[in-house]
Amino acid sequence: MDAIDISSDDSDLREIDNYTDESPLRDSATSRILPSWATDSRPTQKVSSPTRPTYLNGASSNYHSNRSMNPPTITDDSGPSSSRAIRDVNFEYSSGNDGRKHFLQQTLKRALPTSLQPLDLPGSQNRQSHERSYQSAWASSSRGNHSELVLYENKGSRVLPPSLMHRKATSGVQYTSVNDPLHYLGTAEERAAAADERLIFQAALQDLNQPKVEARLPEGLLSVSLLRHQRIALAWMLQKETGSVHCSGGILADDQGLGKTISMIALIQMQRSAQDKSKAKDLDAIKAEALNLDDDDENGVPASQETDQCGEIDGVEVITDARTSIKGFRRRRPAAGTLVVCPASVLRQWARELDEKVTDDAHLSVLIYHGGSRTKKPAELAKYDVVLTTYAIVTNEVPKQALVEEDDDDQKNGERFGISSDFSSSKKRKKPSLSKRGKKGRTGFDADDFDPNCGTLAKVSWFRVILDEAQTIKNHRTQVARACCSLRAKRRWCLSGTPIQNAIDELFSYFRFLRYDPYAEYKSFCSQIKFPIAINSINGYKKLQAILRAIMLRRTKGTVIDGEPIINLPPKTIQLKKVAFSSEERAFYNKLEAESRSQFKAYAAAGTVKQNYANILLMLLRLRQACDHPKLVKRESYNSVGRASSEMAKKLPKEMVENLLKQLETSLVTCSVCDDVPEDAVVTMCGHVFCNQCVSDYLTGEDNTCPTPGCREQLGPEAVYSKAALKKCVTGDVNGDPSSLSEFDEKSIMENEYSSSKIRTAIEILESCCKSKDTYLESDILVQFNGDSSNLGERDSELQPKGPIKAIVFSQWTGMLNLVERALNQSGFRYERLDGTMSLAARDRAVKEFNTNPEVTVMLMSLKAGNLGLNMVAASHVILLDLWWNPTTEDQAIDRAHRIGQTRAVTVSRLTVKDTVEDRIIALQEDKRNMVASAFGEDQSGGTASRLTVEDLRYLFNL
Numbered sequence: 001m002d003a004i005d006i007s008s009d010d011s012d013l014r015e016i017d018n019y020t021d022e023s024p025l026r027d028s029a030t031s032r033i034l035p036s037w038a039t040d041s042r043p044t045q046k047v048s049s050p051t052r053p054t055y056l057n058g059a060s061s062n063y064h065s066n067r068s069m070n071p072p073t074i075t076d077d078s079g080p081s082s083s084r085a086i087r088d089v090n091f092e093y094s095s096g097n098d099g100r101k102h103f104l105q106q107t108l109k110r111a112l113p114t115s116l117q118p119l120d121l122p123g124s125q126n127r128q129s130h131e132r133s134y135q136s137a138w139a140s141s142s143r144g145n146h147s148e149l150v151l152y153e154n155k156g157s158r159v160l161p162p163s164l165m166h167r168k169a170t171s172g173v174q175y176t177s178v179n180d181p182l183h184y185l186g187t188a189e190e191r192a193a194a195a196d197e198r199l200i201f202q203a204a205l206q207d208l209n210q211p212k213v214e215a216r217l218p219e220g221l222l223s224v225s226l227l228r229h230q231r232i233a234l235a236w237m238l239q240k241e242t243g244s245v246h247c248s249g250g251i252l253a254d255d256q257g258l259g260k261t262i263s264m265i266a267l268i269q270m271q272r273s274a275q276d277k278s279k280a281k282d283l284d285a286i287k288a289e290a291l292n293l294d295d296d297d298e299n300g301v302p303a304s305q306e307t308d309q310c311g312e313i314d315g316v317e318v319i320t321d322a323r324t325s326i327k328g329f330r331r332r333r334p335a336a337g338t339l340v341v342c343p344a345s346v347l348r349q350w351a352r353e354l355d356e357k358v359t360d361d362a363h364l365s366v367l368i369y370h371g372g373s374r375t376k377k378p379a380e381l382a383k384y385d386v387v388l389t390t391y392a393i394v395t396n397e398v399p400k401q402a403l404v405e406e407d408d409d410d411q412k413n414g415e416r417f418g419i420s421s422d423f424s425s426s427k428k429r430k431k432p433s434l435s436k437r438g439k440k441g442r443t444g445f446d447a448d449d450f451d452p453n454c455g456t457l458a459k460v461s462w463f464r465v466i467l468d469e470a471q472t473i474k475n476h477r478t479q480v481a482r483a484c485c486s487l488r489a490k491r492r493w494c495l496s497g498t499p500i501q502n503a504i505d506e507l508f509s510y511f512r513f514l515r516y517d518p519y520a521e522y523k524s525f526c527s528q529i530k531f532p533i534a535i536n537s538i539n540g541y542k543k544l545q546a547i548l549r550a551i552m553l554r555r556t557k558g559t560v561i562d563g564e565p566i567i568n569l570p571p572k573t574i575q576l577k578k579v580a581f582s583s584e585e586r587a588f589y590n591k592l593e594a595e596s597r598s599q600f601k602a603y604a605a606a607g608t609v610k611q612n613y614a615n616i617l618l619m620l621l622r623l624r625q626a627c628d629h630p631k632l633v634k635r636e637s638y639n640s641v642g643r644a645s646s647e648m649a650k651k652l653p654k655e656m657v658e659n660l661l662k663q664l665e666t667s668l669v670t671c672s673v674c675d676d677v678p679e680d681a682v683v684t685m686c687g688h689v690f691c692n693q694c695v696s697d698y699l700t701g702e703d704n705t706c707p708t709p710g711c712r713e714q715l716g717p718e719a720v721y722s723k724a725a726l727k728k729c730v731t732g733d734v735n736g737d738p739s740s741l742s743e744f745d746e747k748s749i750m751e752n753e754y755s756s757s758k759i760r761t762a763i764e765i766l767e768s769c770c771k772s773k774d775t776y777l778e779s780d781i782l783v784q785f786n787g788d789s790s791n792l793g794e795r796d797s798e799l800q801p802k803g804p805i806k807a808i809v810f811s812q813w814t815g816m817l818n819l820v821e822r823a824l825n826q827s828g829f830r831y832e833r834l835d836g837t838m839s840l841a842a843r844d845r846a847v848k849e850f851n852t853n854p855e856v857t858v859m860l861m862s863l864k865a866g867n868l869g870l871n872m873v874a875a876s877h878v879i880l881l882d883l884w885w886n887p888t889t890e891d892q893a894i895d896r897a898h899r900i901g902q903t904r905a906v907t908v909s910r911l912t913v914k915d916t917v918e919d920r921i922i923a924l925q926e927d928k929r930n931m932v933a934s935a936f937g938e939d940q941s942g943g944t945a946s947r948l949t950v951e952d953l954r955y956l957f958n959l
């Protein structure tokens, strides 16, 4: 469980199982989401920040705006800032008399900040010595009494960074220079030494002084020229792949639409061309570099030490370790090129970019590894320069890395540090681990890593693995994250415009994938990153920025290099449009809220709030949906599942149908794909319940397993049943079409022609922009884009392309898209639609049609299926019909239109209804936005406001 609950009371919401990243109740800003009636009646009082805290505005990028440095505001730790910080990392503490003091004491007991830890000599600080210092620090601190411990916290000035203390250095410890030989440790020592934070400090220091190096690709490799920020990214990536001691690779976190894909393609080309050159010179050396992929094989034992017996399966040499009899295929695993893992919806786009942006002469061989007929031969994968696949297939084929047993560790630390079990999180339910601890190798991989039955992707050693839209693995407990972590690779990259969406914890998953030591260990991540933020948000976030600096490159659309914006995109205007309910809608909503209120009160009175987590989420879902259209609330099942599924349901034994129906009707659980209460719920043959759209999206085009953690049932689209389809079977009316079922009230707002206030507003916006005569006016702000990137971003009104103004309309609910469709038909719009229930080919067709057919002016998109990766620059208006829990998902959606290639000013309308749950979601989004800005050191506009000094770094790493 991600949230570490150290409150002694039996507070209800905090310990709810099955909470998820996106779920509102997991966030400690719960009180912002639940209506006041819900929070007021909670039996346990929670402490929350009464005022908005002050945030740090440090720098996270080398390439920042030319602003002068503003030292961050110093806030009293006992004030709102610290309580905010506590919320950021999901702490809570009891609000009794000494609640806060007690919390701090316990936090300090659990993980002393580095500033209180003795330093080991560089290179000697392996994991055990780290633990020793951790213990001894506690031992020395614990000799003091509690008030002494609190003293460290309250007398914050004693531990402030020098830059915040009139430039007086507090640490007498010498720090090593960039030229220190430590920086050039041999390969064998690198891993051990990387666990030393001192190296991270040095990298950050070096980075601070680093000039804006640009790499130039040899002529003839790409069909377009790289933009300046892309050339800088290329130089940075080359350095990270070859000259970094932390991990080979990193996080390219540029804003959506700045060209991360092309930057990666340039990296692949650059490295290939370098190889080609040196191949001529030294073939042997190349073999060693390209094929010695076992460097990253963490279960590996040098071949010379093994006395193995060999056999061969599928062209892969299988080795039986003579001592353990464990079968492995570490040796001779085919050495393959670059694996790109991305959401299914952008698979084809990657293929297109690889085809179009690379010259014919420097052609890269590309395999789309997707679909039921994909090859089973590892050697086949190894033939290609680039293999493209999806997260679903990786999840399916790669044995999962063991779960991080943080609860376990917490308990051990609690016991070791004398913390009462009341404060340990060990009471919480542990998610099942697929592997037993005893079977794990030294780095926690499952023994079945060597299972010859694992999929083809796992039987290859990759030279490079790129996770596109890497936020997909943000929850390190999920199967997808654990599978990606197990991929064998020499170099690793995460691409994401929004790497943090909900909580700092999400970074841990990337660090783990990247092998970014010491933070790839959950305990170190907590003690070195999470806890310092909890204790002092200003310093904690500054340190995080420094840590990120060593492996992350992030530029936003507002980034300036040498006084020049990195890209001249047309402006983007976001309007929050407050829609007023009609009187009927208001009455409907108020009634619904009143019902939810009394229901919640009943749970609270019975002390069963936490048992009713899913019910409460459902109440929230209904309130959210009521803001869109009352019909969404009443309609239980409005989408037909596929014909194959309806046919299959008819063939099932009656008893099985009844059981599945019961499961669908009575089990209130969250959908394990989107982590919300299922919309248009469907049940799988194995009895798991999902949103129809989510499970369809997951299963698109793949023979797959059930997405529920721990369930390995094979699943096809025909084994997913809607309530309507099952009911038909039970009542014997097996020939009916489930989609035509209607269960609605016949009140006026439930009538078919009733169009909600939000839909009416959306249509008005579309009428005014897409049907207006201005469509072809010269007055549009246009930017020339003719494929020649040397002209990218230049404004030239004479070359304005003429074309219709188009819009994308997003909703998270397919039911809402259905209702909007009807309104569009009535108003005579031509539109396309993209949602998770469609095949990849159908989605691709819809995007192409929208982008190229001048008659089609509206694209209806599901936020869940269409917010990532797609290029939809034909649209210059975006309408968001409903709000998502975190703002980054909305940003992603908006940037489908606001990206390189956009020629017009982009207008975004976010529709919300006043005095509803949506007000509270907006406040929650604001909190999350601030947390992300603090972590990256960005201001609200996405620019970097100030940068870390050498003193800051020295202080932050306690050197």
Ligand SMILES: Nc1ncnc2c1ncn2[C@@H]1O[C@H](COP(=O)(O)OP(=O)(O)OP(=O)(O)O)[C@@H](O)[C@H]1O
Pocket (backbone or CB within 6 Å): 224, 225, 226, 227, 230, 254, 255, 256, 257, 258, 259, 260, 261, 262, 353, 496, 497, 787, 788, 789, 868, 869, 870, 871, 895, 899, 900, 901
């Ligand atoms: N140097 C360039 N020359 C020509 N076109 C470019 C260049 N760089 C990027 N583009 C185009 O800009 C668009 C956006 O690029 P890309 O899809 O790589 O962005 P991204 O950062 O990966 O975005 P997202 O995070 O949304 O996936 C693409 O259509 C791409 O072809």
